[in-house]
Amino acid sequence: MRKSYRVKKEAEFQKVFTQGKSYANRQFVVYVLRKSDQLHFRVGISVGKKIGNAVARNWVKRRIRQSLTELKPKLRQEVDFIVIARPAISGASMAETKKNLMHVLRLAHML
Template sequence: MRKSYRVKKETEFQQVFETRNSYANRQFVIYVLEKPGQPHFRVGISVGKKIGNAVARNWVKRRIRQSITELKPQLKQDADFLVIARPTVAGKSQAETKAYLSHALKLAHLLDND
């Protein structure tokens, strides 16, 4: 996923958090900020220390990024969103991670083919 598709700055993260527009399942929390006219979606990924050590956290982030890349054609383009991983996602396979993330994105109305 290219850098233009990422929410990187602290101020951008805070803008999305301040909307208080969140959706959750047992594995992920999704915060959404609608941005009409934006050429493509942007995503921020947060994995806390409760997931495990740095290796485990990076493993989870890679799986989330891969899942988003696979779901990219179906994602709503005019939004910024944050994906926050909960501890239950640690140790899940790529297929399970993608399924759980897809479910959370459907709850957030970010997948076009609801």
């Protein structure tokens, strides 16, 4: 994902957490903040230390990013959202990761 598609600053993360709405399943929690003046969506990805070591966390982040890249044309464009991975996602295949991410994004009315 290009930089323009990322939520990077701590203040932006906090704004999505405090003002946004959350949706969850067993593998992910998604916080969504609608922004009507935005041209395209922005995403932040958070993977905690309960997932595993740095290699495992980066592996999960790469799979989330790849899934979002494949879903990019279907996603709502006027939102900022944060994807938080839960420990249940460690060891999941790419297909399982994408399926679970699509499920939580449907709950959030993003697809």
